Amino acid sequence: MKIAALVFASCLVFCASLSAADLNVYAAASLTDVMKEVATAFGKQSGDHLQFNFGASNLLERQIEEGAPADVFLSADEAKMDLLEKKNLLLPGTRRDLLSNLLVIIVAREATTAPTSAADLAKADYQKVALADPQSVPAGIYAREYLQKLGLWESVKDKVVPTENVRGALAAVEAGNANAGIVYKTDALTSKKVKVAVEIPATEGPKISYPVAVMKSSNQPEHAKKFAEYLSAPAARALFEKFGFTMSK
DSSP states (O other): OHHHHHHHHHHHHHHHHHHOOEEEEEEEGGGHHHHHHHHHHHHHHHOOEEEEEEEOHHHHHHHHHTTOOOSEEEOSSHHHHHHHHHTTOBOTTOOEEEEEOOEEEEEETTOSOOOSSGGGGGSTTOSOEEEEOTTTSHHHHHHHHHHHHTTOHHHHGGGEEEESSHHHHHHHHHTTSSSEEEEEHHHHTTOSSEEEEEEOOTTTSOOOOEEEEEBTTOSOHHHHHHHHHHTTSHHHHHHHHHTTOEEOO
16 A cells, blocks of 8 residues: 555656656846745646746847747736737737836935935936936836926936946946936846936836737747736735735736
């Protein structure tokens, strides 16, 4: 009986390994820290292994469009997901809004002065303002739209230090290469080298939305769908909230 039990247990492990999947998840750079914890929790539950490609959503969208082997895409804005949907690259019925975020203005932790409002960024004290590329990267586009709404963009645009993604803007402020920066609240919370000077309320800032979808080209669509669904489960929700995100309703 003991031998039979051992054989049965071994079969369960072997069968589970056969059914496990390797999934390629393309995710916005601002999700780097939280998704690593989500992957650990999901892997323990499912046995699946997640391989991440983190970066600016516009670059990830372009890679997917050019045939990169993505199973799941988490974008930091709707526009990049829209591009893929228009090209019929999403698995029907899998797209949904997942998360939201806030913009904050940051300065170095040791800075002796800090802006009290976005208007201060137009002052001479702030010669370099780090933003993710405001022409193409969601975090930078959100920041530009916010400054345009306030009538400040023309006064700030020549000071902008554009970076490849939002983590680059954070790094520029950390390193002292910019006097201030506009990043997501969740990115600021990951750093001990910066402090939040101004938090832009959701009612005043742009609507920030992180959609998720499974790619039609996925080789493991059922596993990919289970992962996408897991992102709204209580365990994943708790992790997102721990890192400062809010769940879309």
